[in-house]
Structures are given as structure tokens and as C-alpha cells.
Amino acid sequence: MIKIKLDDLNITNNAVFYKLKKSLTKKQIKEVFKDLCEAKKGKNKNVIAVRDNTRQKDVYISALVFSVEKNPVFIPEINIKEIKYSYLLLVEMNDTLVVSSLNIPNVFHKFPGKLMGYPYENISNTFAEHNPQFEKLRTQSADIINVGHHKKTIEGYELNTYDVGLNSIALALSVRTENQDLNSITLNTSRIRTNSGRIHIDNFLFWSKKIIIGINSSKKDSFLNVFAKQVEIEQILEGKLKPIGILLNLHVLEHIISESTDDNIGLFIKSADGNFTEMPLSNRKKLFSQFRKSLVIDYDSKSKGYKVHTEDYSILISILIDKLRISIPELKKCYLYSIENGPIRSLESFINKEQNFTVVFDHIEYIYTLKQLFLKQDITQNMDYFYDIMFTEDKLLDCTGEKYIQGSSIQQSDTKFQENTLLNVVENNIWDKNGHLICDDLGDEWADHISFRNSKDKDIAPEINFYISKHGDDTTGASKFHDVIGQALKNIGNIKGSNELFKLKIDGWKKSNYAKTNITKLRSDGNWNIVEKDVKEIIDNVLTVRSIYLVVSFLSKQRFIEEVKQFNSGTKKLKHIPQLIWFMLSFINSAKDNKIQPYIICKP
Template sequence: MQISNNKITEIFRTVSSVKTGNYLLNSIRLKLNDDEDIYYSVCVFKYTTKPTFIEEELANWEEEKIAYLLIVEIEDYIVISKKNISKLQDFIKQFKPLDYSVLSTLFVTDDTSFEKFSLKNLNVSDKAVREKTIEAIDLKENFSALGASNYLLNSLRLKNNEEKTSLMLNSSRINKFGKKNSIENFCFWSKNLVHQIKNHINTNTFLSIFAEPQDYEVLKDTLVPISILFNFSNIYTDFEQGLINRVIIRYINDDGENQDKDFNLIDFLAKFERLCKVFTNGGIHSIENSTSKDLEIKLNDKSITVRSQKLKNVKLIHDNGNEISITDYINGKNSFIINFDNIDLAYTNRKLFKDSRLIGSIPNFLKIFQPHNDLDNVTSEKGAFLATSTLFETNSIFRFVEDNFQNDFDYFICDDLSKEWADHIGISENKISFFHSKHKSSNASASAFQDIVGQAQKNLGNLTPQDFQLESKRNIWNSNYNSSDGVNTQITRSRKGQNANQIINQFKETINNPYLRKHVVLVIDFISKSDLETYLENLTNGVYFAERNETIQILWFVSSLISSCQELNTEVTIYCKP
């Protein structure tokens, strides 16, 4: 595909709108050494910007920087190199990115060493680890495939002989270590790369353990979004690094003029950091939220975006003076994960992915659910309280936990409220168990699962706390339970064990036991195992039922918890109704 001179001129003019003075270099569609296959265009310019360490504008307090954009055309491919360049997204959208499956296997052979993985979690649990990076001399030798299908490979660094290459799979970015210190060298490197791409044959590799990319354009018309989780880590990182130095909301004042007002973006984003349901009506996929009623998902021909006319007025001001609306930023960074009524599909990083093991793992998924008849009689989470109460009320989940599990441990603590690690904690010589309890009158509530799974996931690290963390618990574990509505009861928090001193000493000894077993236990009354088995069977067989969307989300939530626990060598059990 040839790019016209006018398009090149236009994009150079757009990206250099902040330049000071004339171009340092500005060349359009030059042929490289009479090589008919290679054309390059390059612009280089200076610009000034406010330093990131000051907030207000100060006279003469400016940094001078140099930016460049190099575009190389080789047959029907373009290769771009840039530095300090923005406003390039609309130009890039004209071209099809390198296919994920091609890029992820392009440099992989049987002898390739994988030095670094950057992984992104496909799960929509808001408390799950969203991203993680791992490194080794060769990850093939020590990376566990358990739960790998829950993750997509965001980027990697690999080594072939003595040659290192890093790949950003979500943006088709390739960085080959070594010198490409001239336009000519970069162009020849690009030509070799294009020929390698054109001759590449996809094969299964070690990377096949991760989520599989799917053809979005083929499946687009079958997709019905049911939920979306926003991930704003990119925005927070840009704030930390000073790349975004101001946020405004633009509105029309009483005189009919545009006016800008500073905007607290952090408080605003906090309202969206939880799974949002998506409702489809007449082809419109509306995102449930309390801030912007016109926020919706748009299934475009080649990608999925979010849009809201209201939120387009929220502008992020970058350090170079450029501004972008919050929706354009979210779409540009693809800062979200979408689930569909297709059970095992998720969309993120501008790609559609499939967790190929999700449906096949349903029988094992069901094994962690343990039915218990007494949960049929539960009517509340904690029951009512009196100043004279020494036990949690009969028919509460808390009482169920204590009646059924307390005697299995040497020590048992109620840690509910006040920066809790769990509702109850059981400790023995070689075992630590965290119990998380949740009562809900509705059936198969995905939001209730999200709450309790999130509580469990965020506290997995506290199963083996440091000494100072245990010391912070001493006073509360030595006290009586005070309810959230202000009743000071006679329920001792140390439900079994004389005092917190003994409990903390045993906790420390248990952590150091080489045979330590860690266990996470969820106790719920808002689903029965028999119903769940029916729902999952219907999902597998493609049978419609009212709880379909809720069940898909439950499957993802609990699968995420199982994966998180497996990674930390922790058992997990869910007690529910029969």
C-alpha cells in the first residue's frame, strides 16, 4: 500500500503542531539507494514543554526536546520509528496491525530462550492481579502452565543465540537489540523483517499455553457484551511520570462560550473500578454506571471502543500541551476487558481472546463447591446483636462457620471489620485457613460473587503475613466484637485460644512450618450446587436460561480465584447450599 505525499505531509503537520522554529529535517517518500522496494519519510523538530516537576506556568521555565517520526514503506507494509511523538493514532488506524499469532511466533524456534513475559489477566474480577512481569534465564524451564490460559501475553523478550528481541504484541512493536543508528540501517533492518514476516508459517510453540487470539472480524456479529471492567493503570502511570499534568472538564458557560474547569480525575475513576454490567437493547450496548448515562460499548468493524458524548468533555492535558478526551485515551490504550455471552471469550488489548481451557475445566471447577444442608437454614450474615451477646445469632453464616469449623483448629479468630484479612481465621500447627462469608437473598448473584472473590483475592498475601502485620492485629484480637451499627457485644474475637499473644506466636510458628497448608474458604448461601451444575450444563450445551449472564461471570470470577490460589500453592473450597 503506497501512502500519498499529501498524507505524509498531513501527518507530519499534525504531529509537529507543537514545534518551535523550522523542521530540522523534513523529507517525504525518498527512495533508498535506488532500491525500488524501500521508501522512507522522516521529520525531525524541536519543541518546548513545561517541566514535569512544576504545576504552574513560569516564564522561561521550559525544557527543549527533539522529536522525530520515521515512516518506512516496504511493499505492502509500513514500519514506524518515533520519539516524543503524539497524535499519531488516527494515522495508524488506517493500517492493519501485524497479526498477534504471527508476531508472537515470528522469532520463536525450538532453541529460543524466553527471558521475560509481561502478562495481562483476562479475568474481570476487580481484585485479581491485573498484570504481572516475570523474568528468568529461560522461562521454559521454570514457568508453570497452571492458569496460563487466563492470561494473554502482552509483551516478551526472547533470545536466539546471542541475539535479543523484545516484542509488544498489543501494538505490533518490535525492538531488536543492537545498533540501528542510521536511517539506512533501519530501512535495511525493516526490509529483512518484512521478508521474514511474509515467509513465516504459524506453528504451535511454548507460547500456546496462553490465551488464544481469535479473529474479531469473523466473530463480531455473534458477540453480545455482558460486562466490562475498566483498568486505569496506564492513566495512573502517566500521572506518576508527569506525562499528564492537568485534567479539565470543558463546558459551555452562561454566555455560550467554552470554559475549562479543573477536574478531580482520581475520584472520578474510582467510580468505575468495578465490574460494570452491559445491557443490550436495539443494538445499543449500554454500560451500567452512576455517572454517565450515555456510556456505551461500540462494536466497530475492526475493533471495540467505548463512547460517551458527556465524557468527551473530560480532557487530559499532556506535558507537551496536547489534550485528549478521557474516552479517546481509554480507547487508545484499550483500558478495559469485556466479557460476552460467548462463555470463553474476552476482548482486551484490541484483540479478541479465548480461554481455551475454561469450558473444559468446568468438572474440576465444580469440585471446589461443597454442599452443606445447614446453609438452607441461614437467614443473615451475622444476625442481630445485644450488649449481652456472647455468640453470633443462630441461623447466621458467622454462627454456621464457628459451629462447623472452629473445632478443626487450635486457634480461631473473628477478624471481621477493621481492615480485616478474613471474617474468620483458623490456625493449627501446619495449617492456616481464611474464611470469607457472604449472605445474599437473591439467587446466583454475580455481584455477590464479585465481592467475596475480591475479598479473598486481595488477602491471599496475608495468609503468610510479616511480623509487623501480625503485631498490628494484637489489640483487635484481644478485644470484643463491636458490630457495625455500634453495639458493643461480649463476643470475644479470639473464638478459640486464650488471647492474641498465643495466637500470634502460633501464627508465626505455622508460617515457618515446612509442611504449611494454606486454605481459602468461601461460605455463601446465594447459590446451590445443584442449581450451579444445571446452569453450567446449560452453558456448555448452549441452552438459554435466565441466569445465563450471571453464570458466565461467576465462572470467570471463581476460575480467577482458583488460578490465583494455584499460583500461591493455596487450596480453595466454597461451601454452598445443596
């Protein structure tokens, strides 16, 4: 076997950086090297160095190279073997472990108690001292209502001035520094790379030292401050944060069941004898209905854990070292089940594996989502931004119903919505009487009202407005707001629909009045021919402004502002306030991402 030396290694400036809590030991490193070789059935094992510090006194180098023989993926059946080499290089310097590797799994868990990740703020600002110009960003939203996780990649020259949105998480960055080096950072793994080709081990050590200096620099780049930052879950374990609200995003599960061919996938209950019976439809609807709401978390001093109680279910929340986990005792035997293939996985396993839930805390700026804990530092400092999109309407104070007043019902002879109903207030007090107003009441309702304004005035832009209305008793609770925001997010794509899509919608509107009454769908003057002509011109116009109005009679702006102040000052920590703020942030962020103006109209 050929003996390989450190000087034979020709590697790239590409490594993962961990903070060293304690120095590694030779015994540990040898055991890890042995385990890696055995796990991959490695051959030609070369342990090049184990904590070798002959190059530099305070730099300890450990290195392993081995080979693996396996069939080529494109010739699996014939006994032909290809040889692939793997290497692992561990460098301990300046209280940091630098890991360079090829064909080797993550080694973080191989050294329990010895390593910890560098904070997001340190890793993201590695190049802050070198006049960084951001050329590529990969981001994702941290919305509490995850109607599909919104990932996007932005490329360009000098993205430092780009508006990344209110609620974005930076996943990866490409940064050009003043010496024209192109660097990349993958934030959730702390992997840093500089494009420089293959280099000698001594050059790699020099590069690693420069990176560690950058990681520990106190300089911060203002551009990165707008992102939500990943933080350690230890903050919950240490009691610095208390979970106070949870939302289970089970729309993915509902979609799997509803879209399954010939109803061959459903929720089944496993009996004591091992047989499976389908959960009755009424029970399934009740399950999704109860878990669709935002839920308040209570601390149970007896079990020293966090619990949620719904009408029929209890949820236990466990805080592990690297994630949150939930268990639902009443659903231990509930499985996602295929008629053809049997049980797929338990409902509890599905929720925890997919991590389809978000948790908010007694500090508004924190949220657990996408399997990680995030900090949005500026959320409480920018509350004026929330207040600026909230407009008040006095007439909402008199509302006693959404479509009809309490104690009555819509009559077939009605030609308009009753006074003091929410839909009547929209038509007579909120809509500005310009253009066309339509009451949308079809099976695929996009909004309660949709208005179109085709302006010929060069100073006034054409408009498409969606009005989504919700009535209820006075509250700043999050559940009602969750419903109305969920509808808004679901229909963001429709407000940007094509001429063909709106033509189909208009054809449906023409066919009938509202809910078998004499209330016409077209609530403004004019006729459908003019509506069709104007809508086509509005959609074709690149200057058209699109807005979504959430019209809610249950929310008071003044009460909301007061309760936010009380929460932030600690005088009255109502548990639903963080959820409500994150719901609003989801709405604002999704609208802005789609070039739509978001508004909330509520009581004074």
C-alpha cells in the same frame, strides 16, 4: 543541503510490522512526509525515496530524513539550539508494511483503510520455527475485578515451563533462538527487534523478510497458548460478539476523593449558569453503590445500541473502531472538581479516558479490559479446574441468615452464633477443629473468621486460613459473588502479613467480644498467650500454607455446573454466567499469584 541516499542509512533490526490491506500510493506517502515535517517544524528535509523498487522488484521503499532544532531540556531559557535528526523508513513487501523510525510518532492512523495489525497469535509466534527459549516475560492480569492491575516481569533461562497463571496477558517477550540471537517482541504494538547492532539497508531488508516469514508461519509455540490473546474489536462491530455484562471499576475515583487532603476534591454538578455545586454525600454514596455492582447489558433494537439500566442511571455503550465508550446521560454535568483549581474533568471523561470498566460477552472466553478485547481460549475447556476448588457443605442448605436467623437479632447475652446461621456453620462444620479459630469483627475486618494451625508434625504443614462468608437467596448471579471476591482480593496482602501486623490484630481481638455480645472473639479452646506464640511460629515458618475460603450459602455447585453447560451449548444463555466465571477466575488467579490456595464452599 547534503543529499542523503538509502545506502547512507545505518539502522538497527527494529521495526513495527503491519498487514497491508492495500498498497500505499506515492501521493499518500508524500503527504504523510509533508505532515510529519510540518508537525515537528522539521528542517533539512530529505525525501530519500518514494516507493522505490530498484533494489528488489517486489519491495517498495520510502524514506524520509529531517532535522529539528530545539533548546536542550536542561537549558530551556537561553537561546541555544541542539539539532536532532529523525527518520522514517517504510518498506512494503509480502503484503506487509515494515516501519523503522527514530523520533517519529506512530504512522498507523496516517494511512486510513490501508493497514491492520497482525493477530496476536501471529506476532507472538514469530520465532516458533527456531526452537525459542523465553528469557524474559512482561505480563499483566486480565481480571474483571481490577483492584490494581497486576503487572510483573519474570526473567530467567528457559521460562517455557514457568507457571504464568490462569489469566495472564503477555505484554512483551524476550526470546533466544537456536542461532543464539536475542529477540524481543512488544505484542500490543507489533514491534520486533533483534539485537545485532547497526546494519546496511540491504541487511535490514533481509531481516524483515525473515520476520515476515515467521509471522506467517503456521507453527505455534505451546507455551504461548496459556496467555489471553488480544483480538480485534471488529468482532463486536461485525456482530460476532454481543456485550452482555459490564462492571465499572470506580475504586480509583473513590480513592481519589476519599484520600484528597482536607476534602478538596469531590464530585460536583455543573448547573445551566456554569456554576458548580457539590453532589450531596447521599447521592454520591448511591452512585458508587449502584455502579459497584456487576450490571447486565441489554440490546436496544430501537437505537440499535447496547444499554444498561440501574435504579437511577442509564449507561449507553458505543462500540468504536478501536475501543468501547460509555455515556451516562444523567451524569453529563457531573465533574471531578478541585476546590482550589476548579473542574478537573467530567465523570464520563474520567471513566472513558481511564477505561475503568470491563465487559463480558455472549461467548465466555472473551473479555474487554485494559482498553482492549482479549480471548482466553481455554477457559471453557478448563471448567473442571473451577469445579475442583468448589466444595459442598450440606449444612448450608439450612442457612437462613449470616450472623442471626431471619426475624431475630443477636442478643447481648449470646455466647455463640445461632443455629442455621452461616457463621455457626463455619465454626461447627467447615473449620476442622484444629488449632485456633478467631471471629474477626474490627473496623478493618480481614475475614469473618481466621484460623491458625501450628503443626509440629513434619508431614503436616502449618496453616493460616481466611474464611469470608456471604449469605443470600439461591442464585448464580454475579453481584453477590462480586462482593465476596472483592473482599478476598482486598485482603490477600493481609494473609501474608508480618508478625508485627498480626500482633496488632491480636491486641485488638483481645479487647472485646463480638459486637457487644458475650460471644468471644476466640472461638476455639485455649488462651491468647498460646495464640500469640503459635501465630509467631506459623508466620516464621517458610512451609506455612495460606488459604482463602469463600463460604457462600447462595450458590449451588450443581446448579452452577448445569447453567454453565446450558450457556456453552446455547440452550439457555443466562447473562450473568460469564461474569460469574470471570469473577472466579480473578479470585483463583490472584490467589495463585500470591501462593495462596483458593477454595469456594457452597451448597451441593
